[in-house]
Amino acid sequence: MKTALVHEWLVTMGGSEKVLEAIYEEYPSPVYTLVADRKALSESPLAEARIHTSFVQRLPFSVRKYRNYLGFFPRAVEAFDLSDYEVVISSSHCAAKGVLTRTDQLHICYCYSPMRYAWDLYHQYLREAGLQSGIRSGLARRVLHKIRTWDVISANRVDYFVTISRYIADRIRHVYRREAEVIYPPVDVDRFELCSEKEDYYVTASRMVPYKMMGLIVRAFTRMPSRKLVVIGDGPELKSVKAAAGGNIEILGYQPFEVLKEYLQKARAFVFAAEEDFGILPLEAQACGTPVIAFGRGGALETVINEKSGIFFYEQNERSIMDAVERFEKIENRFKPDTVKKNADRFGRDRFKREFRESVEKKIADRFS
Numbered sequence: 001m002k003t004a005l006v007h008e009w010l011v012t013m014g015g016s017e018k019v020l021e022a023i024y025e026e027y028p029s030p031v032y033t034l035v036a037d038r039k040a041l042s043e044s045p046l047a048e049a050r051i052h053t054s055f056v057q058r059l060p061f062s063v064r065k066y067r068n069y070l071g072f073f074p075r076a077v078e079a080f081d082l083s084d085y086e087v088v089i090s091s092s093h094c095a096a097k098g099v100l101t102r103t104d105q106l107h108i109c110y111c112y113s114p115m116r117y118a119w120d121l122y123h124q125y126l127r128e129a130g131l132q133s134g135i136r137s138g139l140a141r142r143v144l145h146k147i148r149t150w151d152v153i154s155a156n157r158v159d160y161f162v163t164i165s166r167y168i169a170d171r172i173r174h175v176y177r178r179e180a181e182v183i184y185p186p187v188d189v190d191r192f193e194l195c196s197e198k199e200d201y202y203v204t205a206s207r208m209v210p211y212k213m214m215g216l217i218v219r220a221f222t223r224m225p226s227r228k229l230v231v232i233g234d235g236p237e238l239k240s241v242k243a244a245a246g247g248n249i250e251i252l253g254y255q256p257f258e259v260l261k262e263y264l265q266k267a268r269a270f271v272f273a274a275e276e277d278f279g280i281l282p283l284e285a286q287a288c289g290t291p292v293i294a295f296g297r298g299g300a301l302e303t304v305i306n307e308k309s310g311i312f313f314y315e316q317n318e319r320s321i322m323d324a325v326e327r328f329e330k331i332e333n334r335f336k337p338d339t340v341k342k343n344a345d346r347f348g349r350d351r352f353k354r355e356f357r358e359s360v361e362k363k364i365a366d367r368f369s
Contacts (some may be wrong), residue, residue, distance in 0.1 A: 001364060003029040004082050006090040006099050010036040011063055013044055015280055016112055020091045021046055022186045022349060026357050027089065032080045034073060035066045054079060071143045074098055074150045087364060098154030106367045108360060109158040113168050113277050114175040115151050152176060160363050164278045165299045183359060186352035187280055189344050192287035195265035196337045201228040203267035205260060205281055208235030213273035213316060215241050220321035222246035230263055264288045269328055272300065273316060279303060286344035289337025293324050307334065309343040
């Protein structure tokens with residue numbers, strides 16, 4: 001079967017790009033994407049791929065400012081000519097699933113989420129972008145309304161949805177009225193070694209953006225001055241997070257992988273306050289044998305086993321985090337590092353590749369046999 005892969009953009013090696021990389025290793029195929037930066041792929045197997053970009057690539061500052069061209073994404077994706085391929089696999093959280101295929105082609109979409117800023121994060125997106133009123137707000141709302149309409153229409157072009165968690169499968173059912181098979185994304189658990197000797201600090205790490213709730217974690221630990229918290233990450237909220245930090249908080253900013261790994265390995269627990277679709281970092285912490293104190297919504301409910309590999313809190317406020325830390329310390333001896341690591345090992349890269357290939361081959365057999 002001739003196969004093509006479709007992905008939104010290739011300008012950095014983030015979580016969805018790691019998934020595409022694993023899919024490419026199983027199905028080495030031409031990759032169609034809105035915009036690409038070859039330098040960002042230099043250490044990835046995708047560097048060897050035949051990459052086709054859209055007209056967005058030729059627009060000013062497209063590699064850095066591609067999100068400014070959101071209104072062009074539907075037309076750009078639909079312009080890809082995939083008529084030579086029998087199987088199309090899209091890797092999509094925005095527009096990639098909207099490619100045009102014929103009825104005799106098979107289109108499988110690995111969907112990370114329906115387009116967040118057009119649906120469940122719509123009002124938050126407008127608020128954080130300062131687009132709640134005025135002419136620019138009206139224009140943004142008009143574009144997002146059109147995108148929402150196209151998003152639903154384009155979902156009907158997909159033959160099979162596969163997704164990253166039961167949490168997102170529920171969202172796909174709600175937005176698209178479609179069922180989705182769950183295959184958890186690959187986590188590089190083999191890069192993290194078990195560490196049984198823990199030191200007296202907690203750790204959190206993430207990009208400093210509002211929904212990650214890093215400021216909330218820092219404020220909660222500032223109210224617990226006897227407990228040390230190490231904070232790793234960079235982003236637009238770094239300055240405000242620093243301003244909220246007490247003397248027991250150590251903010252390190254961006255750190256290379258080896259430094260991050262060492263802090264994850266030696267921490268008493270990893271603290272996680274975001275409502276994530278899946279959540280890679282909590283699993284990387286568990287791969288080190290480090291339990292997780294996590295907000296009990298979203299993907300964390302599927303990757304953390306309560307009172308075996310971590311514990312949950314159920315409100316995104318300071319008091320709830322503080323209570324969770326106190327509960328954790330009362331039962332801390334129950335968390336055995338090897339047991340915590342075994343939970344993370346369920347989400348490895350080889351497991352993803354095996355399950356994804358089995359899923360695709362079954363769908364191919366059902367369609368073409």
